[in-house]
Amino acid sequence: MSTNTDQLVHWLLGSVDLETTVFHVGQYCGRWRASTAGRAVGSFHLVLHGGCFLHIEGQEPVALQPRDGVFLLRDIPHFLSPERELGAAPPQVTMQPLAPDADGSTGMACGFFHFRGGLSGLIVDSFPDYLILRADDPALKAASTLFDLILAEPAGDPEQPSPLVARLAEVLFFYVIRHVAREDAIASGLLAIARRAEFKPLLESLMAAPGEPWSTDDMARMTHMSRASFYKHFVGASGQPPAQFLLSLRMKIAAQRLHAGESVERAAEHVGYRSHAAFSRAFKKVIGEQPGAYRRGLRERDSPRSLN
The missing domain is CATH 1.10.10.60 (Homeodomain-like)
Structure with missing residues (x-):
């Protein structure tokens, strides 16, 4: 990437102003579905352990592994599930406190992004509806440290997570959008x-x-x-x-x-x-x-x- 383009990426990232909140941190077991859709804000799902699939209407399911994440820059219909194929809706499952050793469980940190001011929205409009963070992407190797810090936070009530998780998720988000801005094709802007x-x-x-x-x-x-x-x-x-x-x-x-x-x-x-x-x-x-x-x-x- 040229120096000019890299400077532009830094300028754009410095202009994004957001507020991050964490909805819950915990784990699901058995059959479950989870979604942050319908809130009219951006959202994220970080896989802390286990695995699942991201389902978006009209698209193939996206497999997510431990330390992968999805950042939905716009409020689009979606849900996560341990099942690749759509079947009958599972019974409502309550998220449990994190316990990574539990067989068949999927640990998640989920929350929301609120982009403050029109400037942030204009910049984010240059990006796709959602961005995927891959744990095995060498360019995002440093992000693994942030997952370590999230997992180091004390496990407790899934509905009252540590406020530090929101700040760590925010840093992860900036890693991902910088990576996409440098490497991927942006449609316009x-x-x-x-x-x-x-x-x-x-x-x-x-x-x-x-x-x-x-x-x-x-x-x-x-x-x-x-x-x-x-x-x-x-x-x-x-x-x-x-x-x-x-x-x-x-x-x-x-x-x-x-x-x-x-x-x-x-x-x-x-x-x-x-x-x-x-x-x-x-x-x-x-x-x-x-x-x-x-x-x-x-x-x-x-x-x-x-x-x-």
Whole structure:
């Protein structure tokens, strides 16, 4: 991977803002089904011991082994089961405390991701509906240490897991999305553009100087293409017209600068806006809220909570 693309991956990961909660940590025995669908948020399932299958409608079951995991970036219908073939729904089974030595059991840590702010959602939209972490993937070897730490937490009530498990699952998630961003084909968006050799210099220039008055003709000249050819190939790679892509990129950069504590006026100027009203309209269109409200929300969330 080129240095420019790797820098872009780091930039994107640094812009993802999420809150992780753990639903339960324990084990199932016998016939069972488990799902985190229907909550309108992303979710995850980590296999701590044993094995199971991920079932998603219209797709082949995905086998999951110890220390594998699945991260569902969107709320899609799914369930996990020890059975590959669908049969009659099993009786409702209560999750038990972890006991890895129990024969035929499957230990799980399951929970939810809430992506905070429009910027995180825009970035996550570049990724597939779900990502699989494989224990035997050499590129994710370091993730095994995180599973060790999860398993080292005291086993107790499955419905009241250690809060550290949520933080460890969060780190696992970032390992996985970094790996996918570097290695796998992303259908559209920033990463898809970054992988196209003819667009890399243009993307580097757009990110370095987002406030310049870029036109489609300017972008075409930088890629040494005719305007028509550039437009066709750019839309094919990114899934959106150049002007729309530029608007989205500018607002993502502005949101990141607001997140770093910069004023609305300075963030707007950096991405080429002299009019506060025009910047506010563009920011709300892309991020989903006014820049002032976005910045206040960041301050309120990051401020120390008073102790009662």
